[in-house]
Amino acid sequence: MNSRTLIIGLGNTILSDDGAGILVAREIKKRRNGLKSIDIVEASLGGIGLIDLMADYNTVIIVDSIKTENGSPGTFYKLNINDLGDTAYPCSSHLLDLRTTIELGKKMGYNMPESIDIYAIEIRENTTFSESLSPEVEKTIPELAKKIVEELILIFFL
């Protein structure tokens, strides 16, 4: 088991705010001084593709975008795997949910992470092809990156 930590920025950087998770990961890269043992990846995938990425890491932090009912763009939430509900049967083969993915990974004998935290940024727009973000989402990117780095420093040095 790899005792290191992995940060996964998820999203699609050509679909407006959808790329927020990836942009946070890039921001963390810039601020990672003293946190050399953390791996940071960008990914535009879901479902079983995540097994390959997460396998053998002890701690995984996923940063992604989210749309909730009446959510205010730019706010972010910290979720864990239990917040995501039960395992489910998707209607398209590449839409396996995270919880099923992790259970599947464990069943297949992969070393799945003991700890998975999810940071989700509430977004406004993810249906228009563009490389720019909504202003309120853009403002959150450095804030969230700073918060994640600070939390990691606490874990590592205290």
Next chain:
Amino acid sequence: MGNKITVNPITRLEGHGKIDIFLNENGDVEDAYLQVTELRGFERFCIGRPAEEMPRIVPNICGVCPTPHNMASTKALDSIYGVTPTPAAKLVRTLQYNANFIEDHYIHFFFLAAPDFVVGPEANPVERNILGVINKVGLEIGKRVIDIRRRTRDIIKLIASKPVHPEGGLPGGVPRGIKQEERKTIIETADLCVEFAQFALQLFKDVVLKNKDYLDLILSDVYNLKTYYMALVDENKKVNFYEGKLRVIDPNGREVSFFHPNDYTEYIGEWVEPWTYIRLTHLRKIGWKGLIEGDDTSLYRVGPLARFNVSEGMATPLAQKEYEQMVSTLGKPAHHTLAYHWARLIEALQAAEDLQRISIDPLLTSTDIRNMNFQFTGKGIGCVEACRGTLIHHYETDNKGLITKVNMIVATQQNAAPIGLSVKKAAQRFIKGGEVREGLLNMAEMAFRAYDPCLGCATHTIHGKMPLVIDVHDHTGNVIKTVSRDI
């Protein structure tokens, strides 16, 4: 408003996989429509960019079919630059492409089809998923699926750097050839894929075809839809995923069109309806006839069942034998929507056999992988069979090679109207006199899943639930019931 029930799922893309069912005054099903999220501004996003960026951009528009988008785009570039890939480059491309077919088809079969057929359509939804499949067929099979997936993705990665969003794609060739030392692993993978393909087909026959209830379901009228079919075929009219001419057959199996993909606008019409963002395709020469099936329709289907119906057989010997068995069981053309699953497994065998042939071809490790003899044309149409069906990319550029026009015809766009009709037939069984019976969701889902629709660019999801939602509207348009899975 009347008796309206609204459910707002927390999904990344709202409206993702939404089905609207409309009832008539008697409360019986009149129409069913598939709704997908509209993704806007792709053409505007591309205009002004160098054409050679397209193969790197297009895999990002769909997390489900990145390799087919990448390949159609690369083939469009071949035409823009007026250049034919070298024979070795074509071999490397088809190596990558077959690997994609194997991976994608098994993910579909084991994750989507198997929960219904192996665990059972009546099973508790909590168990009716891939984990339930593994509980039933054993962990070993699950591990083999994952191993085949890893190996085939390694082939894609070798050539195009990333399996999820391939970055390779050059006019006239491939960015990287195959080294002699890499051949051994490719041969091993190909051999394993052939073996596994035969195993998967045997599993399908044992578990599905030998089960009378399942066979009856496949043969039932609920899952039967009479349409035209379209697919690429090679010069012998055999199934070809990478190239060929487009052939269209009518609902009785007669060839009605056989044309070069460059002429697609003459044959494929696009139609706008107020209830969907999808430009619905139909056969232009017949004209738009609406959402109807049968001899008078102008709708056609694409994908594995279409390739089975359109072709005169498979291009490889083992797959051909399986094809013959499917013909003798279902006849041709087979209008049985659930037979998409069977055809899919036969295709995975063809892709595996083809992988095997390519893996031992001496030309595979040639270094002559790029034809740079460009004859710039400024226009390119690239057509491949994606796993889900025919995919066409059409680009035009100015004289500097900067994009001025982009058009795409994608598989789910072509299947959208037939998916609506398939869901309608399933719904008719479960909704009578305004009463929605238990079981609607799953029967509708089974129709829907057979096509393995890709619903836009949701390359990843963090919601915990399946995003399919069915709204049932009364004759005045009010939503009287929403069916979804515990959202």
